[in-house]
Amino acid sequence: MTIENFFAKATTDIITQNLLGHELLYQSPKGVVGGLIVEAESYMGIKDSAAHSFQGRRSPSNEALYGPAGTIYIYSIYGHYMFDIATQAAGEPQGILIRALQPTQGEKIMEQNRHLNGYNLTNGPGKLMAALGINSFALNQQLLSQSPLSVSPQRKKEPRRIIAAPRVNVSAGAWQNRPLRFYVAGNPYVSGTAKRSWELSTWGWLN
DNA sequence: CGAAAGATCCCCT
DNA sequence: GGGGATCTTTCGA
Numbered sequence: 001m002t003i004e005n006f007f008a009k010a011t012t013d014i015i016t017q018n019l020l021g022h023e024l025l026y027q028s029p030k031g032v033v034g035g036l037i038v039e040a041e042s043y044m045g046i047k048d049s050a051a052h053s054f055q056g057r058r059s060p061s062n063e064a065l066y067g068p069a070g071t072i073y074i075y076s077i078y079g080h081y082m083f084d085i086a087t088q089a090a091g092e093p094q095g096i097l098i099r100a101l102q103p104t105q106g107e108k109i110m111e112q113n114r115h116l117n118g119y120n121l122t123n124g125p126g127k128l129m130a131a132l133g134i135n136s137f138a139l140n141q142q143l144l145s146q147s148p149l150s151v152s153p154q155r156k157k158e159p160r161r162i163i164a165a166p167r168v169n170v171s172a173g174a175w176q177n178r179p180l181r182f183y184v185a186g187n188p189y190v191s192g193t194a195k196r197s198w199e200l201s202t203w204g205w206l207n
Numbered sequence: 208c209g210a211a212a213g214a215t216c217c218c219c220t
Numbered sequence: 221g222g223g224g225a226t227c228t229t230t231c232g233a
Contacts, residue, residue, distance in 0.1 A: 079226040
């Protein structure tokens with residue numbers, strides 16, 4: 001099973017839920033860094049009012065969304081870099097925004113990249129990219145399997161419970177309240193969650 | 208060419 | 221929980 005086979009086999013919202021617990025790794029110049037995916041959002045393509053490809057919008061900056069499943073889509077907003085993966089066949093511009101990681105590799109390097117430590121290291125889409133040390137568009141439009149970024153083809157850990165909620169900072173449009181944000185319940189690296197909701201014995205995993 | 212919006216972050220109360 | 225920083229992209233004149 002390759003990571004490309006993992007995608008394009010279901011609807012993007014199902015793929016997003018199945019992606020939780022997979023390990024994202026980056027072969028960075030300073031060493032291997034990465035962690036388990038604990039939070040992600042689905043963007044459902046031309047009919048989704050919050051998607052960059054809404055109504056078929058297409059330009060050099062979002063071209064990666066139109067690539068085959070497993071294509072890396074990097075964009076920037078407010079001076080921060082974000083990491084998406086195209087999930088469907090070429091020409092069907094749907095994708096997943098990776099929003100938070102639980103560090104498993106190179107935590108020291110990530111702390112140096114971020115100049116801080118603790119749960120704030122990777123609990124947001126811009127934060128995790130800064131922690132990995134990615135601050136350019138160099139990997140945009142590359143295939144995951146042919147780049148220094150990789151996602152494990154299967155789960156490393158099973159979420160005990162997955163919560164679905166409206167997407168973060170999607171505040172207008174017909175799809176603004178759709179529950180397309182998915183995260184591991186109780187994991188302290190999920191962005192914007194309250195301390196009292198954290199499960200610090202299991203971090204939300206079954207194994 | 209200027210302006211405004213935006214899938215965010217950090218620091219302060 | 222709120223406001224300012226920051227900067228790329230897009231759209232309208």
